[in-house]
Amino acid sequence: MPAAIYEGRTISDRIAESIRNEIEKRGNPPRLSVIRIGKDAASASYFRAKIRKGRDLGVEVDAHSLPPETGADEAANLMDSLSADPEVDGIILENQVPEHLSYVELANRIPYWKDVDGATFASLGRLMSGEPCLAPATPLAVMEFMKEMQIPQGSSVAIINRTITVGKPLSMLMLSSNYTPFILHSRSLRIREITRSCDVIVVAAGHPGFLTPEYATGRTSVIDVGINSKDGQITGDADMEKLAPLVRAITPVPGGVGAVTSTMVFSNLMAAIKLKPQK
Numbered sequence: 001m002p003a004a005i006y007e008g009r010t011i012s013d014r015i016a017e018s019i020r021n022e023i024e025k026r027g028n029p030p031r032l033s034v035i036r037i038g039k040d041a042a043s044a045s046y047f048r049a050k051i052r053k054g055r056d057l058g059v060e061v062d063a064h065s066l067p068p069e070t071g072a073d074e075a076a077n078l079m080d081s082l083s084a085d086p087e088v089d090g091i092i093l094e095n096q097v098p099e100h101l102s103y104v105e106l107a108n109r110i111p112y113w114k115d116v117d118g119a120t121f122a123s124l125g126r127l128m129s130g131e132p133c134l135a136p137a138t139p140l141a142v143m144e145f146m147k148e149m150q151i152p153q154g155s156s157v158a159i160i161n162r163t164i165t166v167g168k169p170l171s172m173l174m175l176s177s178n179y180t181p182f183i184l185h186s187r188s189l190r191i192r193e194i195t196r197s198c199d200v201i202v203v204a205a206g207h208p209g210f211l212t213p214e215y216a217t218g219r220t221s222v223i224d225v226g227i228n229s230k231d232g233q234i235t236g237d238a239d240m241e242k243l244a245p246l247v248r249a250i251t252p253v254p255g256g257v258g259a260v261t262s263t264m265v266f267s268n269l270m271a272a273i274k275l276k277p278q279k
């Protein structure tokens with residue numbers, strides 16, 4: 001039987017609807033500050049997309065676009081003033097900053113309860129400790145697909161990625177939902193043996209068509225995180241054409257995990273309001 005195809009749009013629309021309803025019920029729109037420093041083209045497009053999406057959901061988006069020559073003190077002062085501002089519920093710093101600045105130094109000025117990207121050491125440490133926190137959006141999006149695919153607790157999950165934005169936080173979310181993660185990377189031995197024995201494969205290797213039928217069986221569910229540009233087309237890491245007739249379930253690219261990731265940032269913003277320490 002061909003695989004069930006899980007579209008991200010369906011999940012994303014449902015989460016967006018619940019965010020809109022929650023904002024309407026609150027009456028008072030949440031406020032998100034988005035900061036971009038410099039001229040990086042990808043950052044500029046993520047920045048614009050967040051502003052558009054936020055406004056569409058009814059969020060008050062406060063956009064700061066700083067020139068490439070912005071000094072370290074000026075950037076740090078902005079981060080500190082937004083962090084201290086009681087009117088600001090969430091803060092995102094686009095992660096491509098000019099070379100004379102440090103993204104890590106600047107982002108880590110955001111308190112964990114406003115860190116809607118889940119990118120700071122405080123958020124990641126809390127995630128690892130099982131403390132209430134905001135997790136990075138891509139791993140959260142993967143967890144939405146796990147729910148949608150009705151993957152039973154205890155199931156084994158091969159995660160092909162060990163980065164701080166995808167594989168590491170995802171493995172923590174998997175553990176806290178009682179799944180059994182296996183983290184694989186470019187130095188792992190016997191990858192295909194492991195992936196074939198797992199119920200789910202989450203692939204984020206960053207290589208188009210990397211995941212072929214040799215990695216899977218008829219009971220595998222594939223969640224494709226990869227976003228690659230090949231011959232002017234966006235493709236994932238899974239060879240969809242060859243895998244779809246074989247596996248149990250699969251997500252498309254585009255229109256899969258990426259479509260949900262952009263919404264999870266705003267789901268985090270709603271969670272940020274509840275995470276704020278009460279005086």
Ligand code: NAP
Binds near residue numbers: 161163184188261
């Ligand atoms: P990255 O920094 O290049 O990391 C790739 C990971 O895959 C690394 O852990 C690497 O292992 C592992 N890997 C690479 N080749 C492998 C191989 N042949 N066998 C086993 N493991 C291998 O990339 P990234 O930033 O994490 O992103 C990965 C992909 O996800 C990209 O396509 C990116 O565009 C996409 N992405 C999508 C979203 C979304 O929302 N859908 C969000 C973020 C990223 P080593 O650690 O050993 O090098």
